[in-house]
Amino acid sequence: MKKNGTHMKNKLLSILTTLFAASVQAQETASNETMASTMRSNGKIYVVVAVVLTILFGLIAYVIRLDRKVSRLEKES
Amino acid sequence: MQFHWWKIAAIALLTYAVVGGLLLPVPELSQLGETIRNLYYHVCMWFSMMILFTVSIVHSVKYLRTGDLNHDIKAESFAGVGTYMGLLGYATGAIWASYTWADPNNPAYASFGSIMREPKLIGAAIALLVYGAYFILRSSVTDMDQRARVSAVYNIFAYAMLFPSIWIIPRLLPSLHPGQEGNPALNFNDIDSRMRMVFYPAVLGWTLLGTWIATLLVRYKQLNEKKWNAHEK
Numbered sequence: 153m154k155k156n157g158t159h160m161k162n163k164l165l166s167i168l169t170t171l172f173a174a175s176v177q178a179q180e181t182a183s184n185e186t187m188a189s190t191m192r193s194n195g196k197i198y199v200v201v202a203v204v205l206t207i208l209f210g211l212i213a214y215v216i217r218l219d220r221k222v223s224r225l226e227k228e229s
Numbered sequence: 230m231q232f233h234w235w236k237i238a239a240i241a242l243l244t245y246a247v248v249g250g251l252l253l254p255v256p257e258l259s260q261l262g263e264t265i266r267n268l269y270y271h272v273c274m275w276f277s278m279m280i281l282f283t284v285s286i287v288h289s290v291k292y293l294r295t296g297d298l299n300h301d302i303k304a305e306s307f308a309g310v311g312t313y314m315g316l317l318g319y320a321t322g323a324i325w326a327s328y329t330w331a332d333p334n335n336p337a338y339a340s341f342g343s344i345m346r347e348p349k350l351i352g353a354a355i356a357l358l359v360y361g362a363y364f365i366l367r368s369s370v371t372d373m374d375q376r377a378r379v380s381a382v383y384n385i386f387a388y389a390m391l392f393p394s395i396w397i398i399p400r401l402l403p404s405l406h407p408g409q410e411g412n413p414a415l416n417f418n419d420i421d422s423r424m425r426m427v428f429y430p431a432v433l434g435w436t437l438l439g440t441w442i443a444t445l446l447v448r449y450k451q452l453n454e455k456k457w458n459a460h461e462k
Contacts, residue, residue, distance in 0.1 A: 197251060204247050212240055215441055219236075222448045229455055 235437055242434030246273075249427045256421045260329055267325050268424060269431040274318030275353075277436040279391070281311030281443065282360075286388040289381035299451065301377035304384055305367065306446035310439045312360045319353060330405050348402040352394040359390045 250269035258265060285307035292300035326347075331340035344350070366383055370376035399406070 201248055201251050204251065205244065208243055208247055212243075212438075215438075215445070218445050219441075222445055222452070225452050226448065229452060 236441055239434055239437035239441055242430045243438060246270075246427060246431035246434050250431060253427060254423055256423070264325060264329055265424075267321065269427050270435075271318060271321040271325055272428075273431045273435040274314050274321060275395075276432045277439045278311045278314040278318060280436045281307045281314060281439050282388055282391065284440075284443075285311060286384055289384040292377055292381045296374075298373065298377060298454070301381065302450045302454070303443075303447050304381060306443045306450065307440075308360060308363060308384060308387075309446060310443040312357060312364075314435075314439055315353070315357045315360070319350075319357065322350070322353075326405075344405075347406055348404050349395075349399040349406040352399045355394040356391050359387045359394070363387050 246269050250266055255263070255265050285304045288300045288304035288307065291297070292304060326344055327340075330344055363380060363383055367376055367380045370379055
């Protein structure tokens with residue numbers, strides 16, 4: 153019985169250490185995460201890409217909305 | 230909503246034109262620097278204008294052959310979006326020129342004077358004004374069939390005027406604007422192959438977006454027409 157208890161304790165400890173190691177590793181990747189470093193690299197050109205894409209998708213969404221409205225009117229008439 | 234394949238293609242190609250156009254490598258040239266990427270946007274406006282005007286004239290000729298008012302609506306819509314693209318091309322060209330042609334050592338008006346003497350700019354302005362007259366002509370004729378017929382004939386003249394004003398005369402005069410010795414963006418030996426990879430899809434994408442907007446205009450005008458016809462009965 154006692155032997156079983158220490159076995160459990162060991163197992164718990166090993167799980168904990170694994171989790172800790174995993175969390176440290178996660179923090180390490182977070183500090184140089186690809187997205188964050190991408191957005192700040194190369195004179196921050198990716199920020200421009202994001203801005204232009206936002207405008208483009210905004211305009212396309214507007215065109216799609218108009219298209220839907222016209223389609224609805226066509227169905228009604 | 231009718232989600233045709235070409236609408237999805239327009240979205241995909243434009244996304245590629247923005248991401249690839251801003252991030253992919255380009256040749257390093259003095260004076261131009263990164264602004265060479267404007268080829269994917271500024272030049273595409275003029276290309277799509279030319280294509281939309283071509284669609285417009287085809288519909289004008291079709292109207293004259295058949296007398297179907299739907300062709301008149303299409304001709305007007307495509308000419309409208311084409312003119313709009315041309316105005317955007319002019320505006321973007323003005324921004325581009327002010328950072329590459331203008332001499333920072335001179336007062337602004339000195340550069341402005343020489344830029345305004347650019348034959349390409351004057352030619353493009355003439356072309357756009359000729360199309361502006363098309364819309365004035367349309368709105369000044371009240372009879373529907375007469376308006377369609379007169380403006381279809383005028384549209385053919387307007388299209389013909391494009392060739393001397395933006396293709397021929399600017400080539401005969403000295404200019405800062407590239408494209409003196411032919412078609413720099415179309416010539417396979419001239420344009421950098423890395424830029425071609427983005428430029429042609431970008432032309433297609435912008436043209437498809439213009440077509441999309443033009444078809445919306447067409448459908449709106451057809452609905453309007455239907456409403457008026459129902460009214461009269």
